[in-house]
Amino acid sequence: MTFISLQFIVFFMVVTLLFFRLGNQKGRIWLLLIASCYFYMSFIQEYILILGGTIVIDYFAGIQIEKSEGSSRRFWLILSIIANIGTLAVFKYYNFFIGNIHTGLQFLGKPISLPLLKMALPLGLSFHTFQALSYTIEVYRRKQTAERNFVVYALYVMFYPQLVAGPIERPQNILPQLKVFRQYDWNNVKDGLARMLWGFFKKAVIADRLAMVVDRTFQHYPESSSVALAIGAVFYSFQIYCDFSGYSDIALGAAKVMNIQLMENFNQPYLSRGLSEFWTRWHISLSSWFRDYLYIPLGGNRHGETRRKLNILIVFLLSGLWHGANWTFIIWGLLHGLFVLLLTFSIKKGKESQTGFASLLQVLFNFMLVTLLWIFFRAENTGIAWDYIKTIFSFRGGSNYIAINSAEFIFSLAAIGTMLWREYYLPTHFIRNNKWFYIYVTFMVVACYYLGVFAENQFIYFQF
Amino acid sequence: MAKKIARDFTILFCFAVLCLSTSRTTMQFLFDIRDVDKWYGFFQGNHGDLASMSHLDYVHKFYDPKAYFLKRTSYKGPKNTVLFIHGDSNIWKISDSVFAGVCDYKFIGWSNPFKYKLDKAKRNVLIIEVGERLLREYYNTTEILDEFTDTSMLKKNAMIGPATWQGNKYSGSMVPWFNLDDLFNKNINQNIAGNLFSYKFMTPMFGYKAAINYYLFNRASGDVVISDDRQYLFYKQTIGPSYKGSSFSYLGPDEITHLITNFNTIYDYYKYSGFDQIYLSIVPNTVTILQPKGYNNLIPLIQHDPRLKIPVIDIYSVFKDSKKEYFQHGDTHWNIDGKQKWIDMVNDTLLESDKRERQAGNK
Numbered sequence: 001m002t003f004i005s006l007q008f009i010v011f012f013m014v015v016t017l018l019f020f021r022l023g024n025q026k027g028r029i030w031l032l033l034i035a036s037c038y039f040y041m042s043f044i045q046e047y048i049l050i051l052g053g054t055i056v057i058d059y060f061a062g063i064q065i066e067k068s069e070g071s072s073r074r075f076w077l078i079l080s081i082i083a084n085i086g087t088l089a090v091f092k093y094y095n096f097f098i099g100n101i102h103t104g105l106q107f108l109g110k111p112i113s114l115p116l117l118k119m120a121l122p123l124g125l126s127f128h129t130f131q132a133l134s135y136t137i138e139v140y141r142r143k144q145t146a147e148r149n150f151v152v153y154a155l156y157v158m159f160y161p162q163l164v165a166g167p168i169e170r171p172q173n174i175l176p177q178l179k180v181f182r183q184y185d186w187n188n189v190k191d192g193l194a195r196m197l198w199g200f201f202k203k204a205v206i207a208d209r210l211a212m213v214v215d216r217t218f219q220h221y222p223e224s225s226s227v228a229l230a231i232g233a234v235f236y237s238f239q240i241y242c243d244f245s246g247y248s249d250i251a252l253g254a255a256k257v258m259n260i261q262l263m264e265n266f267n268q269p270y271l272s273r274g275l276s277e278f279w280t281r282w283h284i285s286l287s288s289w290f291r292d293y294l295y296i297p298l299g300g301n302r303h304g305e306t307r308r309k310l311n312i313l314i315v316f317l318l319s320g321l322w323h324g325a326n327w328t329f330i331i332w333g334l335l336h337g338l339f340v341l342l343l344t345f346s347i348k349k350g351k352e353s354q355t356g357f358a359s360l361l362q363v364l365f366n367f368m369l370v371t372l373l374w375i376f377f378r379a380e381n382t383g384i385a386w387d388y389i390k391t392i393f394s395f396r397g398g399s400n401y402i403a404i405n406s407a408e409f410i411f412s413l414a415a416i417g418t419m420l421w422r423e424y425y426l427p428t429h430f431i432r433n434n435k436w437f438y439i440y441v442t443f444m445v446v447a448c449y450y451l452g453v454f455a456e457n458q459f460i461y462f463q464f
Numbered sequence: 465m466a467k468k469i470a471r472d473f474t475i476l477f478c479f480a481v482l483c484l485s486t487s488r489t490t491m492q493f494l495f496d497i498r499d500v501d502k503w504y505g506f507f508q509g510n511h512g513d514l515a516s517m518s519h520l521d522y523v524h525k526f527y528d529p530k531a532y533f534l535k536r537t538s539y540k541g542p543k544n545t546v547l548f549i550h551g552d553s554n555i556w557k558i559s560d561s562v563f564a565g566v567c568d569y570k571f572i573g574w575s576n577p578f579k580y581k582l583d584k585a586k587r588n589v590l591i592i593e594v595g596e597r598l599l600r601e602y603y604n605t606t607e608i609l610d611e612f613t614d615t616s617m618l619k620k621n622a623m624i625g626p627a628t629w630q631g632n633k634y635s636g637s638m639v640p641w642f643n644l645d646d647l648f649n650k651n652i653n654q655n656i657a658g659n660l661f662s663y664k665f666m667t668p669m670f671g672y673k674a675a676i677n678y679y680l681f682n683r684a685s686g687d688v689v690i691s692d693d694r695q696y697l698f699y700k701q702t703i704g705p706s707y708k709g710s711s712f713s714y715l716g717p718d719e720i721t722h723l724i725t726n727f728n729t730i731y732d733y734y735k736y737s738g739f740d741q742i743y744l745s746i747v748p749n750t751v752t753i754l755q756p757k758g759y760n761n762l763i764p765l766i767q768h769d770p771r772l773k774i775p776v777i778d779i780y781s782v783f784k785d786s787k788k789e790y791f792q793h794g795d796t797h798w799n800i801d802g803k804q805k806w807i808d809m810v811n812d813t814l815l816e817s818d819k820r821e822r823q824a825g826n827k
Contacts, residue, residue, distance in 0.1 A: 006656040007482070014478045017471050042648050219705070408681040450673050454686060 001042040003250045004203050004454070011039070012254060015160075019258050025181040029151050036160040040123070043164070047122040050087060051158070057083040058132045059153045062139045066146035073140065080136040084129045091121055096325030124164030126322055130289055132157050135171045137293055144171045152178050159260075161251040165244070167265040167285035174262075182259035190437050192257030194429040197444040198422075199249030204452030206415045207242035209408070210235040212453070216403035218378060221388050225398035229391050232402065236378050237371045238416050241270065244283070268423055270370070273362035275340045278370060286322070290315050313337040323377070328385060332376040339369060415451075485655035487646050494659065507662045507670075512795030514697035518688035522671030523678045526697055526794035534804055537811060539564035545814055546570070546586045548739075550578050551593030554747050554797055554806075564811040565818055574602070582738045587821065589741045589814060590734055591777065596749045596763060597702050597709035597796075603726045604708075604719060691755055699796050702749040711752045715760040724771050731774040741817050745777040745806070747798065750791040753783045777813055779806050 001007050015035045022028050041048050061080035065073055098114045105112055135156065138144035147153040156174050157163075217224055217232025224232075248265040255262045269282035279287045295315045301308040313334065320333015372389060379385035404412070431437045484490050498505045509516030515526050546568040549555055553573075560569035567586065572578050574594075582588045594602060649655065661670075677685050684690050687700040701707040705714070727744060734742045746763050763780040766772065782805060783790050790802030798806070 005653050006660070007485075007652050010478045010482050010656060014475055014482065017475045017478075021471065021475065038647075045648055405682045408683075411681075450676060 016257055020184050029155055033151055033155045036158040039160040043123045050122055054083055054087055055154050055157050058136055059150055061136050062146040065139045077140045084133050088129050093325045127166045127168055128157050130168045138171050161254040165247050167263050168289050177260050188259050189257050191429045192253040195253030196250050199246040200448045202242040202246030204448050207239045208453035209412055210239040212403045214239050223399050225400050226392050226395050228400050228402050233371050233375055236374050270367050272366050290319055309341050327382050328376045328379055335373050485659055486649045486652050491655050503664055507667050512792050514688050515794030518684040519670040519674035522674050528792050531800045534562050536561045537564040543567040544587055546583050546588050548580055548590045552595050555593055562807050564815055587740045590739045591743045593745045595747045600708045603723050697794050698751045702751050711749045712758050715762055720765050724769050728773045743777050744774045748780045777809050
């Protein structure tokens with residue numbers, strides 16, 4: 001059940017209206033948990049057992065961590081980490097690891113054949129694993145009390161709007177909200193629905209339209225011209241942004257309708273003047289997770305410049321690996337880390353207040369850099385990524401066909417422009433008047449239907 | 465009060481839509497009772513399934529000339545063949561009068577279990593017909609072969625075997641009209657769309673979108689792709705390299721070996737069951753014939769594989785080498801000429817094998 005589907009719209013209406021119909025919080029928690037189970041099982045039913053297993057372990061681990069002291073306390077934390085990371089390792093990284101062993105041994109002339117797992121990756125595994133980990137770590141740090149109500153804890157991990165693609169929440173934000181009975185608030189409903197519609201628009205009208213060009217250029221890069229490949233790369237930057245931030249908008253909006261506030265995941269990342277700033281605006285819940293649970297525990301910037309640089313590289317390497325078991329993601333992460341270190345000078349103190357033309361150049365340069373790095377993220381393997389980049393800079397001729405005609409190309413540019421303008425000038429929902437709200441809803445529904453592509457494309461970040 | 469009633473009504477309505485749309489049984493029931501000629505009937509265009517799916521009927525393109533009828537067979541000789549065809553929608557609605565030398569004709573669609581009773585006094589011929597789009601989905605699994613390799617089952621059922629390629633979903637269910645899989649029906653979105661929007665009076669709404677896409681963006685909506693010469697519609701699943709049914713998706717030697725093994729097992733099973741002749745006939749995707757650049761060669765690789773035991777009725781080569789139009793412009797299926805050509809080939813095959821067997825002194 002993707003967010004861009006009739007099934008989700010009908011499901012959302014049933015769950016939300018029932019949520020407000022129920023007069024007590026216990027009933028609402030059960031409703032949301034059952035709905036979340038159904039939502040997750042609509043992808044692959046059996047994987048609910050894996051998710052359920054880690055939830056049970058983390059629930060008891062949280063209680064035991066709180067109860068115990070010293071080495072016992074540490075033991076329960078390690079158990080929780082092993083259960084979560086172990087699940088992730090088996091399902092996401094095992095085949096990658098074995099595949100590389102195969103290649104390495106073959107290279108050394110000692111080929112062996114180890115068994116591979118023939119299973120699909122559980123949806124959103126990296127997201128809910130990290131969310132579960134943040135709970136046990138916070139309990140261990142005594143910044144969060146262990147949750148005694150199993151249903152509430154299970155819902156913390158499984159809350160359907162953010163279950164498969166985040167935001168990766170923190171227990172301090174979500175758990176208290178799940179315990180308080182919240183009254184129906186029409187203003188929240190309006191804000192939530194408006195945000196959901198904006199998310200639908202970004203996904204169906206922009207991301208899925210740009211996907212046609214991106215798929216074409218990445219599939220046919222050997223015969224495409226440099227211009228076509230450059231267009232494909234730039235469009236991918238906007239596709240992945242509209243796809244992922246569109247998902248986040250729908251998630252935040254769906255939760256907001258029920259008066260639950262999820263953390264923001266994006267803040268106009270392509271307006272960043274450097275890569276460091278980019279990572280404070282892109283997938284904020286993940287970058288802050290790595291900052292809080294990896295970078296700072298590794299020592300952060302507290303042990304000298306060399307150690308700081310090493311820590312940054314480790315964080316970006318693991319961030320790349322988090323996205324997928326493929327060298328393309330690892331190289332993408334490492335390159336981000338390297339460029340963050342190399343280009344730190346550009347946003348040194350004193351220059352941050354720059355305005356006007358210099359800032360614009362910085363934003364453009366950063367966008368081009370991010371776009372080039374996205375090529376590694378999108379390509380099937382590193383060879384394709386290098387070839388793609390080399391071809392862009394070879395300024396060669398070739399096929400200029402990009403799967404859409406000039407009218408749709410112009411429309412795509414206009415849609416991207418509208419999206420950037422709207423998010424810069426009107427970052428939050430602004431319509432308070434009911435009449436205008438209804439007009440806005442009607443307009444957005446019509447725009448999404450008539451201009452949407454609806455190509456049954458999954459959200460890109462579902463695969464992680 | 466009015467708001468609460470509206471809220472409760474909406475909950476019930478949406479819940480009912482979800483339940484109805486997820487159950488295969490209720491969807492079949494609704495499909496049966498919704499008369500296409502009435503306002504509440506499912507929308508069905510007049511110019512092909514793809515033209516209907518993409519609502520391109522609305523732009524008045526991709527029309528086919530009015531279809532004539534299939535020819536009755538002119539064969540006047542003895543009728544000694546019972547013909548079984550286990551096939552897909554390409555073979556729907558064919559009368560037994562078109563087949564030569566056939567005294568009894570039974571068509572069993574893919575969605576039904578293939579039950580058969582052989583008439584040992586006659587010649588029993590089985591034709592397994594499958595569209596290229598569905599071939600790998602049906603035959604590339606190992607599960608389908610379980611019952612074919614289980615000879616104890618064959619003995620138990622004697623000559624009335626409930627042989628199926630696809631398991632009957634409900635056969636093992638405690639409750640006959642319900643299966644757990646129903647809760648997570650993969651076609652639920654199409655079903656919801658069908659239940660909520662597929663009504664004649666709503667078709668202009670879809671038509672406008674199809675017209676915008678066609679005239680402004682030069683393409684079709686959804687799962688339909690317009691051919692390079694703008695004359696035909698193709699089903700996206702036969703084109704996109706990521707789809708199993710695509711003519712352009714990756715096809716490795718291991719998969720071909722697996723398919724050949726499966727066909728051979730099926731052939732042995734039906735030979736052992738008592739069929740006199742068994743044939744395989746693969747109907748190519750429209751795009752395989754009309755826009756073949758980059759074709760993965762699925763059909764020739766299977767048909768020309770020396771390991772394949774099952775004889776083939778090779779319609780692919782005929783279509784490929786012919787200048788004639790054998791496919792509908794707005795549909796996934798062949799046109800009446802394509803169907804007639806296939807029937808002619810089947811008749812030639814039946815008569816030739818009958819002649820051979822008579823000469824050999826059988827039946």
